[in-house]
Amino acid sequence: MNEASGSRPGGRSARVRASVHRAVEDLVAEGVRIEDLTIPVIAARAGVHATTVYRRWGSVAELLASVAEHRFTGDVVVPDTGSLGADLERWATDVARDLADPDTLALMRASIGAGETASCACTADRRTQIAAVLERETARGGDVPAVDAVVDGLLAPLYYSALFVPAHDDGPAPGDRVRALVGKLLGGDVLSAQALTP
Amino acid sequence: MNEASGSRPGGRSARVRASVHRAVEDLVAEGVRIEDLTIPVIAARAGVHATTVYRRWGSVAELLASVAEHRFTGDVVVPDTGSLGADLERWATDVARDLADPDTLALMRASIGAGETASCACTADRRTQIAAVLERETARGGDVPAVDAVVDGLLAPLYYSALFVPAHDDGPAPGDRVRALVGKLLGGDVLSAQALTP
DNA sequence: CGCCTGCGGCAAAGATCGCTGCGTTAGTAT
DNA sequence: ATACTAACGCAGCGATCTTTGCCGCAGGCG
Structure with missing residues (x-):
């Protein structure tokens, strides 16, 4: 920044x-x-x-927070494919690819271990990226879920998998998994998604 | 163990x-x-x-991993309220309460920082608990989502919030949040939830 | 009941870390 | 171009951590 x-x-x-x-x-x-x-x-x-x-x-904690902040911000270009679903899919794919990198994951583990400040620095920019995607769709005149709904439905599962699921490949291929998550997120009526986090 | x-x-x-x-x-x-x-x-x-x-x-890391292993296994009694929704709600509430505890969170941060093995130890037992809840519902004759769907829809958001959202209270009250997540998970037709993670 | 061994207590030495005062270098402004 | 000053390098100090060798106790075993 x-x-x-x-x-x-x-x-x-x-x-x-x-x-x-x-x-x-x-x-x-x-x-x-x-x-x-x-x-x-x-x-x-x-x-x-x-x-x-x-x-x-x-301290090491503050230094890690600083590093994480720079590492996890501004490296993802918010796509503009013309539809919300495709935008989210593409963005989530980029995030998933980023998390698949062992070095990135190691840095995130270290940041999480360093404390709340460094930990939050890992995801602070993700919310703004999501907001940008949603805002673009709003400009197109479409209904969009709340940012928190996207966090719960997309970001959280991706981060959870990266952190808590052993490296051995489970279930679906990375692309299919993102597609399924986006489909589930947008498949349910948008109203309930909006009402989820008032 | x-x-x-x-x-x-x-x-x-x-x-x-x-x-x-x-x-x-x-x-x-x-x-x-x-x-x-x-x-x-x-x-x-x-x-x-x-x-x-x-x-x-x-080392401190190994000690913390050891503590975490004992801390995160076998302390949650899987409820049996009679319906899948209520069971999941109750179980998720217990998980959320556990994660809200600063000591538990600190322990988990340390475990995550310690590496993949210690990290996975934090959630290994959760999957079996979910499986138990679902199996109970199956015994009642009901349709149930896949374990991975519950992980994505319930566990991941809770863990994500605990780790990456600053301590200051956000949005909904803890109870409402769990209720909303369960509702969203079970609200969508169960078939799509099952198809999510083949 | 008595031996035996694993494990914890103990003290001292060695290493490392984090901090502070001061001199020097390198950007920045006039 | 020159002066100024923020930021870095340097050296050394005190504190804390970590390790090591030895001894004694307690829990298991014949």
């Missing part, structure tokens, strides 16, 4: 931030456990002095 | 294990942050020497 935030967004600060973020992603991707993911380790990998990391982020 | 595992399950070992587990639950319940939840602290609270904890569990 505001990569250039701070009172001095000049080259070096941005470089350091990028370097540290990259280091965190790499270390998590390499399977370093949360308790071993310490600031000196991160700083060493980033080629930055540990003091800098302590001063800028303070 | 096997509380008395190990080559010498005699009184003292079991006592120590129970004491340490209890200490972890208490500390987490008191709001001690994960990063402050260190082995010496746990050992002191449990009235056990830190060396013992290091030797038996090795």
Whole structure:
């Protein structure tokens, strides 16, 4: 969002931030456990002095929140296929593909383990993406379910599967699963979906 | 599951294990942050020497996984109210109440952060509980949705909310939310729900 | 009843972490 | 171009964690 935030967004600060973020992603991707993911380790990998990391982020939890926020925002382009169903299907497919990446999943696990702030950073942008899709359909003149209904019907199952279902493939192929979820979400009359979360 | 595992399950070992587990639950319940939840602290609270904890569990992550495993299995009695809707509603309410507990949530966060194995341990028992509820309804002669459909429609939204929605109260009251989810799950014709996850 | 072994208690050493004061570098403004 | 200052590097300190070797107790077994 505001990569250039701070009172001095000049080259070096941005470089350091990028370097540290990259280091965190790499270390998590390499399977370093949360308790071993310490600031000196991160700083060493980033080629930055540990003091800098302590001063800028303070703790591993905040750093993970920062990384998660940047990792999980703005990387999905909201599609515009012309129909709500197709838009949702495409968007959910992108989300599912993202969650299928082991590195992404590892980062999310770490963020969830780091606390509520970092955890919420993983999904904050998803809601705005959903809202954008729904708003587009509204502009077309169609009825849309509530954002929370889409979260319950699409996002929650995808995240749940990613986190709690063992890696071995279960049931439907990824594409079929998304299709089925969207169909179920939109199949029920839209009114009840709207009334679900007042 | 096997509380008395190990080559010498005699009184003292079991006592120590129970004491340490209890200490972890208490500390987490008191709001001690994960990063402050260190082995010496746990050992002191449990009235056990830190060396013992290091030797038996090795790390905080493994200890938390162990606690979570015992915490998330077998503590929910599957209800039998006479109708599928009421059974599911009651069961889901129990689950939601459990997830609303800060200690339980903290334990789950830690387990998720610990990796896939510990993570799956949090929900493994839920599936069997759902299966039991559905089987009971089948014995009554009613049509039931697939277990995966119930997971998607009930369990996933509840877990998602617990993990990714900030603590501040959102939308509906806990009871209403569960009721709405169950209604939506059973409201759509059961056939489509069954076809969702073949 | 007495031996035996696994397991916990204990203390000390070693390692690591997180923090603080100060000098230096590199953006930024005039 | 020069001065200013925010941000980084550096070194060292104190505290805490983690490990290790040894001893003693208690629970199982003949």
